[in-house]
Amino acid sequence: MAESLLEVQGLKKYFPIKLGFLKSLTSEAPLVHAVDGVSFKIEAGEVFGLVGESGCGKTTTGRCILRLIEPTGGRIVYKGDDITNLPLEREMRRLRRSMQIIFQDPYESLNPRMSIYDIIAEPIRLQKITENTEETLEMVKRALEEMRMVPPDEYLYRFPHELSGGQRQRIAVARAFVLEPDFIVADEPTSMLDASIRGEVLKLILSLIEKTRCAFLYITHDFALARYTCDRIAVMYLGKIVEKGLTEEVIKNPAHPYTEALLAAVPVPDPTARRTEVVIKGEVPSPINPPPGCRFNTRCPYANERCIKEEPELVEVDKNHYVACYFPLI
């Protein structure tokens, strides 16, 4: 098999907690284990979803891959090159042409003092793609047309505050796609949007992915929405991937008890649906001192002594379906 576009191996990110002055003299800063050994591959043209609750490390993973924050350990291999330690200023900046990000909140990710034209033209300018302003203008217009912001002339010299939330997010998407990147991280790109608008933005994103064969890391807390966007998904819990596989496969036959509980907790827009009630108790433990063994053992209905002593590895339980559990449900 040819090598993947992006390969993440054992990615780790620990954040030190700031201590007071006196405490810092006597003791070492405790660490938040935000991401603790995450591995996956994404192929060109594939949409890979990271699903999990807040604080599970999904956003940190996305940002580490783009080196927006520096990983503590592990390797990031992009198009066959290890980019984990590339110098940020020179080489990493060049790579950013093909690696982009879409943020969650279009009310904060667009500079309110820049016009739509300036916002979308900024990456083109920084990467010195075009020779003159006419070419830049042409690219910006095309990007707007791709996002069905037509006629583009009507939007070019407007400012973000003149647009609705859905339109703003489309500008953010246009900015990410304007350089035709090969890899995009999208961190909850539709969670701030209303239901009626969300679908349209997602469809536009999916059609652009198909057209540009871009690899897409889709970070979300919404399992139901992930079903409509992702080819494969990985479920994260406390900094680890607990299950990974084809989206439909994971949703229809969850193998990890956490995935099962998470799926059972997702509300369903059908009042007649009869559902099994698997509401797990308690809350996510602190990532400062994650529980030993399997991290889910404190809440798992099936846990026994082995789960407290040893940590399960991700193993293949079915074709392309991986789970980190000693007692998988399939």
Place this chain on the structure above:
Amino acid sequence: MLLEVRNLKMYYETLRGYVKAVDDIDFWVEKGEAVGLAGESACGKTSAMLAVLRLLPSNGVMMGGSVNLEGLDLLKISEDEFRDNIRWKKVSVIFQGAMNALHPTKKIGDQLSEPILLHEEVDKSEAWERVGKLLDLVGVGAERLERYPHELSGGLKQRSMIAMSLVCNPALVIADEPTTALDVITQAQVLKVIKDLRRKLNLSMILVSHDLSVIAETCDKVAIMYAGKIVEFGDISAVFTEPLHPYSEQLIAAFPSVLGEKRELTTIHGFPPDLLDPPSGCRFHPRCPYTKDCCRSGERKMIEVGVGHYTACDYKVGV
């Protein structure tokens, strides 16, 4: 009938004119019933509840209508009477982002017993005891009376707020997006508490939410709002299985599900109108795929189609 809202109109006064946030809506809640008020952001669902609760912001203006609670028109009585006899005792509210509505430097027990001490002639120990029982009921536990909000997780804070809404045994509880800021599993836990309470206390509720899935799981009836108007109102399974208004039909289809076969997600073209100057006729007509000439003008009235199933659109009626 416990609560009957008729022709309720509430506008916001701005320099550019009136924002018609709630424009002539009708709905009602029977005793023991949970009614969901659904709609997208800025459709007026929270404004409608603020009008019922008489908690209008300074530029909110009541333009008419009536709110009957057990036969008493809440819009006609004086502010003092409303405060003394209605708020907390008859109608209480759980606000959006309620986890942050708790006072950070007061103990849970002190905050939750405040409405009892203000409204009833009881001493502190009795009030605390009652609050403790409610905390047990919502799964927070009476031992947390002495805790401060920062010692509790988001889910526990939200459950404490639910307990607080019940301290004076109100006839009606209004919950505005009670689970919106919570994680999926915490949300499921809180929704389970709400469902259990409804069964145990025969609680009457209005649940305001943008999330139709949450309403589908908790309510008996649903009213769907668009641009300041209720477009459809009826029994939850009737509305979800056979929506009669194009907007509700498309909104329901825009919600993905983890159950069943994967189907196309619907999107509604365009975006909601500016309520300073809403479209004439049916407010949904610029986005509606079935628009006919008659949709562009005139007033839309709710018509009863099935038993207790009302819609403001006749495109499916008689077909």
